[in-house]
Amino acid sequence: MKRTNRYLGTLVGCLVLASACAPEDGAAAAADEPALTAQGALANGEAGDDDGPAAVGRGRCPRALPAALNPPPDATLISALPARGVQIYTCAASTTGAAAAWTLKAPHAVLMHGGEVAAIHFAGPSWQAIDGSLVVGARVAAAPAPDPTAIPWLLLRAASNAGVGVFTDVTFIQRLSTEGGVAPATGCDDAHLGAEVLVPYQADYFFYRTAIAGARVRQCVAPPPA
Numbered sequence: 001m002k003r004t005n006r007y008l009g010t011l012v013g014c015l016v017l018a019s020a021c022a023p024e025d026g027a028a029a030a031a032d033e034p035a036l037t038a039q040g041a042l043a044n045g046e047a048g049d050d051d052g053p054a055a056v057g058r059g060r061c062p063r064a065l066p067a068a069l070n071p072p073p074d075a076t077l078i079s080a081l082p083a084r085g086v087q088i089y090t091c092a093a094s095t096t097g098a099a100a101a102w103t104l105k106a107p108h109a110v111l112m113h114g115g116e117v118a119a120i121h122f123a124g125p126s127w128q129a130i131d132g133s134l135v136v137g138a139r140v141a142a143a144p145a146p147d148p149t150a151i152p153w154l155l156l157r158a159a160s161n162a163g164v165g166v167f168t169d170v171t172f173i174q175r176l177s178t179e180g181g182v183a184p185a186t187g188c189d190d191a192h193l194g195a196e197v198l199v200p201y202q203a204d205y206f207f208y209r210t211a212i213a214g215a216r217v218r219q220c221v222a223p224p225p226a
Contacts, residue, residue: 059204061220062153062177066143069155070221071172075208077218079166081118083205085109086198087151087181091188100190102183102197111205119167125156127173127205133165135207137173151181151201167207174206174220 059080086109089102106123119129128134137156145153154175161168181201188195211217 059206060177061206062204064146065176065220065222066153067222068141069143069153069174069176071155071174071206071208071219074211074217075172075219076211076215077220078170078207078209080204080206080220081111081113082202083109083111083121084202085121085200087183087201089183089197089199091192091195091197093190093193100188100193102188104183105196107201108198109201109203121205127167127170127207128163129166131163131165133163133167134161135167135170135173136160140172145178147179149180149182150178151203153178169209170207171210172208174208175203176206176220177204178202 059082085107087107088105090105091100092103093100094103107121107125109121110117111119111121111127117130119127121127124136126134126136136159138159139154140157141155142152143154145151154173156173156175158171158173161170179202181199181203183199184197187197206220208219
């Protein structure tokens, strides 16, 4: 835990300098956010949370979620965390003689709850809660963000889990409501190979586990067809 806390402190300090990240001002309005629908799905624009002791945050289900990013029917929401950080890109050539281009190296972000750090996000892609539990994701599907200047929305499955805590049983993750994070259009050429750039971004991350048989399933899903 001491090692995790030192890493958290270093990461948070770097992000403050790199992206001017600040505590989530949405936390103050959490009490006014609407509840989950009776059907278990989150209505468009509603906040997600969990009633159990593992609840670590809230995020809002976006109004234009593509069906390709729906979690499996038996996956139920355990937490939804807003994040701020950077996407780190390296100027590199994919093969010898290929044109240089900005290539994603890793994300670095902090996931917040009530103005406090609840988890960190880094290469893997990995998410580690402050209790030490960790989940590494693998992409299942992607969809363009409504804002063309934002990185895509994603659905990921858990490739591996470690530790005991909030993320122990995570099976699927959604990255939604992204802002920023897209690689620069210029600045990478043969003269700048190896250069790095940090691009600020924001997103909401929704974490799921397999639902207990007979329990209500809660999800952020695309609206049903009209």
